Amino acid sequence: DIQMTQSPSSLSASVGDRVTITCRASQTISRYLNWYLQEPGKAPRLLIYTSSILQSGVPSRFSGGGSQTDFTLTISSLQPEDFATYYCQQTYSTPYTFGQGTKLEIK
Amino acid sequence: EVQLVQSGVEVKKPGEPLQISCKGSGYTFAAFWIAWVRQMPGQGLEFMGIIYPGDSDTRYSPSFRGQVTISADKSISTAYLQWSSLKASDTAIYYCARHQKGDYSRPSGMDVWGQGTTVTVS
Numbered sequence: 077d078i079q080m081t082q083s084p085s086s087l088s089a090s091v092g093d094r095v096t097i098t099c100r101a102s103q104t105i106s107r108y109l110n111w112y113l114q115e116p117g118k119a120p121r122l123l124i125y126t127s128s129i130l131q132s133g134v135p136s137r138f139s140g141g142g143s144q145t146d147f148t149l150t151i152s153s154l155q156p157e158d159f160a161t162y163y164c165q166q167t168y169s170t171p172y173t174f175g176q177g178t179k180l181e182i183k
Numbered sequence: 184e185v186q187l188v189q190s191g192v193e194v195k196k197p198g199e200p201l202q203i204s205c206k207g208s209g210y211t212f213a214a215f216w217i218a219w220v221r222q223m224p225g226q227g228l229e230f231m232g233i234i235y236p237g238d239s240d241t242r243y244s245p246s247f248r249g250q251v252t253i254s255a256d257k258s259i260s261t262a263y264l265q266w267s268s269l270k271a272s273d274t275a276i277y278y279c280a281r282h283q284k285g286d287y288s289r290p291s292g293m294d295v296w297g298q299g300t301t302v303t304v305s
Contacts, residue, residue: 105255112222122283122292122294125285126286167292171232174227
């Protein structure tokens with residue numbers, strides 16, 4: 077299985093801050109990397125797919141990048157609704173493993 | 184509206200069988216891979232497996248192979264997740280999700296999620 081490692085596991089930030097979350101794959105996955113946001117008590121929702129393509133309806137303050145083994149999710153200016161848990165997932169080969177999650181909290 | 188609607192809360196005893204469902208609507212159910220994802224209490228997301236309802240091609244995560252059965256009935260646009268004998272460690276929320284199509288129709292990100300089915304085994 078391909079292992080996905082996110083860092084940091086948790087992060088405290090303020091409204092308006094710029095934050096970056098990283099995701100590393102244990103082997104090359106080309107650009108087959110997706111990012112999700114999960115609010116407490118809700119199902120996850122897709123933010124970015126294929127490393128950098130913004131899902132329809134997702135605000136432009138979210139951006140993604142990277143290829144092969146190293147990827148980033150950046151939020152340019154945090155809004156109150158962005159404080160949640162973020163997951164990366166590879167869809168290069170099954171099983172389509174997730175990272176362990178990054179919990180973004182209000183400072 | 185494209186949506187996946189899952190069956191309701193389940194409370195079961197260890198050793199009992201269970202099947203939960205995920206019904207798609209608003210799109211051609213047979214043409215998109217459906218995944219099952221587990222979330223244990225307070226934990227992260229775990230990929231369990233996927234099925235292509237069009238031909239029932241199924242891929243399991245090694246962690247779940249032999250523990251659950253994934254199936255689908257394209258005639259009623261429904262996917263299933265089944266246990267023959269539940270354990271307390273199966274207590275979790277189970278999500279189904281649709282993989283949107285990427286390059287060459289390979290699975291891409293999961294763009295539509297069910298609301299989750301809470302399974303408690305005690």
